[in-house]
Amino acid sequence: MLRLLVVWLINALALLAVAYVLPGIEVADFTTALVAAVVLGLVNAVIRPVLILLTLPATILTLGLFIFVINGLLFWMVGSWLEGFAVRGFWWGVLGAIVYSIVSWGLSAAILPERRVTVIVERIERP
Numbered sequence: 001m002l003r004l005l006v007v008w009l010i011n012a013l014a015l016l017a018v019a020y021v022l023p024g025i026e027v028a029d030f031t032t033a034l035v036a037a038v039v040l041g042l043v044n045a046v047i048r049p050v051l052i053l054l055t056l057p058a059t060i061l062t063l064g065l066f067i068f069v070i071n072g073l074l075f076w077m078v079g080s081w082l083e084g085f086a087v088r089g090f091w092w093g094v095l096g097a098i099v100y101s102i103v104s105w106g107l108s109a110a111i112l113p114e115r116r117v118t119v120i121v122e123r124i125e126r127p
Contacts, residue, residue, distance in 0.1 A: 008041075013033070014037075014100055021099060022095060025079070025087050025096045028084030033085075040074075043074050044074065068097070075094075076089070
């Protein structure tokens with residue numbers, strides 16, 4: 001549960017950083033960044049997989065580059081839904097989604113501890 005809250009804060013900080021770096025994206029305050037981070041997370045968890053499945057032929061034809069279009073559209077869409085979070089156009093949405101992903105990944109790698117998975121293999125001998 002604590003990890004989820006830390007990831008949420010990291011994503012809000014990443015959104016503030018994106019707004020600071022890119023002039024086409026605006027975030028009013030930290031509270032707006034927190035709400036936008038939740039909405040972006042929900043949209044990416046629910047709507048994005050459906051869009052990826054529906055646009056699979058285009059994604060295959062473009063060798064995966066159409067995913068950038070989907071990410072940009074969703075980022076732009078969330079910017080049009082929320083008061084205080086604005087994305088000025090489609091290309092700002094694409095660039096914002098790319099920078100948001102990079103900054104969020106970098107902050108997560110720097111702050112969160114590495115998750116380790118232990119695999120236990122048991123060999124069963126036959127008689």
